[in-house]
Amino acid sequence: MSCPRTSHLLTEYFDESRSPSAREETERHLRQCPDCSNELSGLLSVQESLRHWEERRVPQWDRGVALFRAERQPELPQRRGWILQWLPTAASLVMLVLLVFDAEIYRDESGFRIVFAGAGTAVQQAQLDTRFEDFSTVQRQRQEQQLQQFLTRLDEQQARRDLDLRQAVMSEARQLGAENFERIYSYFEQQRQLDMETVQVSYQQLLDRDFETLRTMQQLAGVMQVPGQVQ
The missing domain is CATH 1.10.1630 (Creb-binding Protein; Chain: A)
Structure with missing residues (x-):
């Protein structure tokens, strides 16, 4: 793997x-x-x-001039046999040169080109540029995807933290509300006990005064009956 x-x-x-x-x-x-x-x-x-x-230019070959010379030379028919005789040897020599110098023939926008070993890296450079461009595109897409995933996880974590914070605040508010209610209830209960004690004391004092008044009236009635009995 x-x-x-x-x-x-x-x-x-x-x-x-x-x-x-x-x-x-x-x-x-x-x-x-x-x-x-x-x-x-x-x-x-x-x-x-x-x-x-290093880029090397291929020697230019003027085909028109060569054809013109071929047409103007009368001895061409006599020499045709000699050319045909050496043509396979020349072709073999060309192939040998291409193999020895590691030459490559390729076609681009400007036409056919022959590139030797020193300049053969032009094709390799083009292939390398294409490879690096594809590699950069893949890396850029992968980084964008990783960034999007990171932002999504960050949003989810932020949402969870906000929810936990709201729950904590609500719980604290409920706890404080319960404590405040108990405190208020205890205060009113204490006030009620104090009021009841005050009422009891006041009622007892009222009874005591009524008892004293009744006893005083009894004593006064007894004093008023004594002179009548003496007569």
């Missing part, structure tokens, strides 16, 4: 803005992981080839 961190670590390896600690961690993984090490070796070889690449 290939390493899932290969593309990410290779991108960080060529990033010059990393910190020394991050660079050391990336290089340690690249040394230990065979898949990442092989991919890095391939990229470094391509990079080394690009440094020594």
